[in-house]
Amino acid sequence: IAGITQAPTSQILAAGRRMTLRCTQDMRHNAMYWYRQDLGLGLRLIHYSNTAGTTGKGEVPDGYSVSRANTDDFPLTLASAVPSQTSVYFCASSDSSSGHNEQFFGPGTRLTVL
Amino acid sequence: GNSVTQMEGPVTLSEEAFLTINCTYTATGYPSLFWYVQYPGEGLQLLLKATKADDKGSNKGFEATYRKETTSFHLEKGSVQVSDSAVYFCALEDSSYKLIFGSGTRLLVRP
Numbered sequence: 001i002a003g004i005t006q007a008p009t010s011q012i013l014a015a016g017r018r019m020t021l022r023c024t025q026d027m028r029h030n031a032m033y034w035y036r037q038d039l040g041l042g043l044r045l046i047h048y049s050n051t052a053g054t055t056g057k058g059e060v061p062d063g064y065s066v067s068r069a070n071t072d073d074f075p076l077t078l079a080s081a082v083p084s085q086t087s088v089y090f091c092a093s094s095d096s097s098s099g100h101n102e103q104f105f106g107p108g109t110r111l112t113v114l
Numbered sequence: 115g116n117s118v119t120q121m122e123g124p125v126t127l128s129e130e131a132f133l134t135i136n137c138t139y140t141a142t143g144y145p146s147l148f149w150y151v152q153y154p155g156e157g158l159q160l161l162l163k164a165t166k167a168d169d170k171g172s173n174k175g176f177e178a179t180y181r182k183e184t185t186s187f188h189l190e191k192g193s194v195q196v197s198d199s200a201v202y203f204c205a206l207e208d209s210s211y212k213l214i215f216g217s218g219t220r221l222l223v224r225p
Contacts, residue, residue, distance in 0.1 A: 004157075031211070042203060042217040043158070058212070090157055096211040103213060105157030 002026050004106035006091050012112045013081050021076045021109050023091030031096040032074040033058075033103065034066060036087040043090065049074055050096065081113045116141045120204050120216035127194055127223050135189040135219045137178075137204035146207040147171075147180055147187040152218070153200045161189075161202070194223045 007022045025032065030051045035043040035058075045058030049068040063085060065077045074093075078085055088110050092103040121136040139147065146165045150158040162171030164180040164187065171178050176191045187204060204216040 042215040102160040107157050
C-alpha cells in the first residue's frame with residue numbers, strides 16, 4: 001500500500017513558468033488537501049476537495065489552482081510561478097465524512113522558484 | 115477566527131529528560147485537537163488526538179490532555195529519546211473538518 005505519493009520530489013523552476021505538482025492516493029479517501037510549509041509559519045492550506053468533482057479555497061489560494069477529476073488524483077498547478085511560491089508542498093487526504101479523522105500526508109515536494 | 119499558538123523552538127533536551135511543548139488555541143465551540151510529528155525529510159504523521167474536553171490522547175509515550183478551561187493541549191513525554199527529534203505541530207479541526215496548524219516546534223534530543 002503506497003498511501004499518498006507526490007511528484008516530483010523537488011524542482012527548480014524559473015519565474016513565470018507553469019508547473020503542476022502531482023498527488024495520488026490509494027486509500028479511497030473522499031477528501032484531499034494541498035498545504036505549503038514555510039519556516040515559522042507551519043502549514044497553510046492552499047486548496048482542498050471534499051469529494052471528487054468539487055474543490056474549495058483554503059487560506060492562501062492565490063496563484064494556485066486545483067482539479068479533482070477522480071477520487072485518487074489531486075494535482076496542484078502554478079500557472080505562472082513567482083519566487084514567493086518557493087516552499088515545500090504537502091498533499092494530504094482523509095476520510096472526512098464524520099470528522100475527527102486523521103489526515104495522511106505525502107512526502108512533500110520541495111519547489112524553488114528563481 | 116480559529117488559531118493555534120505553539121511555543122517557539124527549538125527545544126533542546128538531553129536524552130531521558132522530561133518534555134513539554136505548550137499549545138493553546140482559539141476557537142468557537144470545542145474542536146478536536148491533534149498533535150502531528152514531522153521527522154526529517156518526511157511528511158507529517160498523526161501522533162495523538164483528543165476529540166472532547168478532558169480527553170487524554172496518548173501514543174509512543176507522548177500524552178496531551180484537552181483542557182477547555184485554559185484552551186490548551188500541551189504535549190508531554192516523561193523521558194525523551196534521540197529518535198524523538200522532530201518537528202511537532204499542534205492543530206485543531208474546524209467546523210468544516212479542515213485542520214488549522216500551529217507554526218511547529220522543533221525538538222532536538224542530544225545523547
